[in-house]
Amino acid sequence: MSVRRSLLAILDQGPCYGYQLRAEFDRRTGGAWPLNVGQIYNTLERLERDGLVVKGDTDEHGHVYYAITDAGRADVRAWFEEAVSRPAARDELAVKIALAATLPGVEADVLVAGEHAAARERLSALRAQDAADDAYGAEALAAEIVHEGLVAQAEAEVAWLGRVAARLAQHPESTRAVALSERRPKRGRPARVA
Amino acid sequence: MSVRRSLLAILDQGPCYGYQLRAEFDRRTGGAWPLNVGQIYNTLERLERDGLVVKGDTDEHGHVYYAITDAGRADVRAWFEEAVSRPAARDELAVKIALAATLPGVEADVLVAGEHAAARERLSALRAQDAADDAYGAEALAAEIVHEGLVAQAEAEVAWLGRVAARLAQHPESTRAVALSERRPKRGRPARVA
DNA sequence: CGACACATGTAACACGTTACATGATTTG
DNA sequence: CAAATCATGTAACGTGTTACATGTGTCG
Numbered sequence: 225m226s227v228r229r230s231l232l233a234i235l236d237q238g239p240c241y242g243y244q245l246r247a248e249f250d251r252r253t254g255g256a257w258p259l260n261v262g263q264i265y266n267t268l269e270r271l272e273r274d275g276l277v278v279k280g281d282t283d284e285h286g287h288v289y290y291a292i293t294d295a296g297r298a299d300v301r302a303w304f305e306e307a308v309s310r311p312a313a314r315d316e317l318a319v320k321i322a323l324a325a326t327l328p329g330v331e332a333d334v335l336v337a338g339e340h341a342a343a344r345e346r347l348s349a350l351r352a353q354d355a356a357d358d359a360y361g362a363e364a365l366a367a368e369i370v371h372e373g374l375v376a377q378a379e380a381e382v383a384w385l386g387r388v389a390a391r392l393a394q395h396p397e398s399t400r401a402v403a404l405s406e407r408r409p410k411r412g413r414p415a416r417v418a
Numbered sequence: 419m420s421v422r423r424s425l426l427a428i429l430d431q432g433p434c435y436g437y438q439l440r441a442e443f444d445r446r447t448g449g450a451w452p453l454n455v456g457q458i459y460n461t462l463e464r465l466e467r468d469g470l471v472v473k474g475d476t477d478e479h480g481h482v483y484y485a486i487t488d489a490g491r492a493d494v495r496a497w498f499e500e501a502v503s504r505p506a507a508r509d510e511l512a513v514k515i516a517l518a519a520t521l522p523g524v525e526a527d528v529l530v531a532g533e534h535a536a537a538r539e540r541l542s543a544l545r546a547q548d549a550a551d552d553a554y555g556a557e558a559l560a561a562e563i564v565h566e567g568l569v570a571q572a573e574a575e576v577a578w579l580g581r582v583a584a585r586l587a588q589h590p591e592s593t594r595a596v597a598l599s600e601r602r603p604k605r606g607r608p609a610r611v612a
Numbered sequence: 613c614g615a616c617a618c619a620t621g622t623a624a625c626a627c628g629t630t631a632c633a634t635g636a637t638t639t640g
Numbered sequence: 641c642a643a644a645t646c647a648t649g650t651a652a653c654g655t656g657t658t659a660c661a662t663g664t665g666t667c668g
Binding site for chain 4 (some may be wrong): 613614615616617618619620621622623624625626627628629630631632633634635636637638639640
Binding site (some may be wrong): 419421422458 | 626627628630631632
């Protein structure tokens, strides 16, 4: 949903053609998450199908411009007005760690140590690189915002993994991993209620 | 990729039937990210198609068991051995904030304030709830690990959004938002190189 | 000329997600 | 009995992602 909404938000500034959209997206998000061009055209087709943009004419250079519609504008406004829903997606790392800690036969401590090291390395790499590479003004601001976000997330991850490692060290595997449950219809956690 | 791998990791403990897999996944991930049952059967089909599991016979209760194959075991081992790739996905919040900060006409300060408030609320809610509800032993451990991860992430998000808000307050919109670029083939960021 | 960036597009696929249909069994 | 849970499955869809085909223009 992120790419789709982003393209729409950019188109809210005025008609754009495909390649231009990628450039705009890239410079406005600091170049993290590079976007495959093919996806732009794909997404534009779907946006048109849904009535959020319309395909305009081709200009003298052969550029095919797309323009946002009223419905599209409404969608953008809604996106910017509502807060994003969190935690949106299953976090692969969290899921993996949780499973590793509870599945017998998995060396959770080793696994966590590995992830911890990897996280620390990512953090170092992030800190080493200058956020505002060659950018100026607003583009530099965007790059810095994104960069700071990535750093904050990496820091949190490192701290969390450290705590997990400590926790696991206290519990021997035999008291932490648990085999598959036998059928136990009512026992165990009751059904989730809203 | 997270669900698929998780189911495979559970099946590595022994044959399971669909409903059982959901229960195992749920209790081993602390009940965050509840999993739709339909998805289990879906995923099992795809895993079988890829030769990572095989569909076994039906037992006396009508339960259809699936068993992992050697290829499946190799896949699980690889998952547990390699560190997850990060930052994996485009972070919707980061993308949204970055775009809001650079697109003219978007009240980025208001938007960030809203997200900041929402993030603080999420953090409060997380802190209010007891991680290990009614769980015991290993299941409680899993729930706590996941819970701590969510808290750490929420804390990082709150701190980051606070910094972003401060940053935006220093820059008036006129110096931060930037209109769509005119065609500038060579100027601007050079093409990404590996 | 040859390489490369610019530019548009198509086709296929992966994973995740939900809605729905169906039936057996349990339990208040 | 009725409602809820257990259980299996199907069909459809959404976004994201990649690989590929194709052509123009530019520059060393």
